[in-house]
Amino acid sequence: MVRCLEIKGSTRLMAIIGDPIAQAKTPATINEIFSARGADIACVPLQVPAQELETIWAGLKRMPNLVGFGITLPHKQTALQLCDSLDPLVERVGAVNVVRRERDGSFRGYQFDGKGFVRGLQANNIEILHRDALIIGAGGAAVAIAFALAEAGAKSITISNRTTAKAQLIVDAVNADFGRTIARVGSPQPEPNELVINATSLGLNDDDALPLDPDLLRPGMTVAEVIAQPETTRLLSAAGARRVEVHSGIHMIRGQVGLIADHMCEIWD
Structure with a gap:
């Protein structure tokens, strides 16, 4: 007890x-x-x-x-x-x-x-190894998660951010640290079977814009949040309605x- x-x-x-x-x-x-x-x-x-x-x-x-x-x-x-x-x-x-x-x-x-995010995924048996990942956002959490995913064996990591230069800084740092091209800058458009991570603050408020178009989500993808409150954000609700696996920020x-x-x-x- x-x-x-x-x-x-x-x-x-x-x-x-x-x-x-x-x-x-x-x-x-x-x-x-x-x-x-x-x-x-x-x-x-x-x-x-x-x-x-x-x-x-x-x-x-x-x-x-x-x-x-x-x-x-x-x-x-x-x-x-x-x-x-x-x-x-x-x-x-x-x-x-x-x-x-x-x-x-x-x-x-x-x-x-980053370590906490990866541990949360692993505790819920969500695949990372040899999987493509899309991170939306370029703040502190996004940087840490990018490094942790690379260490955990992700196949590739795409960083999408409104300010492309900030995304490029993360890409350059990850690629330099691991000595290979694992990260790249891209659009918030998920690919089949991708691990999609919202690392922005969008979702804290009910009237926040969604970080990506939910109509692009398909079964086989996983949508994960860093936001823990609410535990089910509008993005996770939209993903779940499309039979997409979801992962709350509470696990991080x-x-x-x-x-x-x-x-x-x-x-x-």
Whole structure:
């Protein structure tokens, strides 16, 4: 049985920062893990507007009982300049999604988006190996997922973004890192049997435009989201109505929270 979360004076805090933040699933999910482990750590959401990030970051650093924080939109790339040090994977991907307070009190940036996304796919028996993938978006999550899919054995990765130059940066980084042409820039037009990933924020709001034309979707494809709230976005609903396999962003959260909890407890449990 999972114990109820008990907040005490000795409880260390972890945060999740972003704007908006009401959609964040990480606190509830990771608190269950902390509680089950008996770790005296609690995760809370903090709404941090982009223009206030630097000021709030300085305040977080001066809170000795804060062990670190997760980072969501729109801060994953801005945070690079604010961390005291970066894990090599962050430098490779160019985006931060977790910051941990190290033993010396410094803030070090880490990246679990890609590994969590792949772990979520694998937990649901969704094929990656030798499969073509289409990623829509070119933000921090898209970069991390592109690297993780390449590592997991994807056959090819197409990056589609409104700003082609941003997509090209991801393509160049992935191809250079793996020493072969695995990634390319393309349109948001899925091919048969492709793994289609919406790595944009489109879907957080009910009136958001769809990231691609759902009439292009066919059975045999898989449509996956990075958005966890709502768990079933309009895109996933449209895909399901066309008998296309769907994969909610909640699986990415579940895939990475265990990794993040391990990471925090490594020093602070």
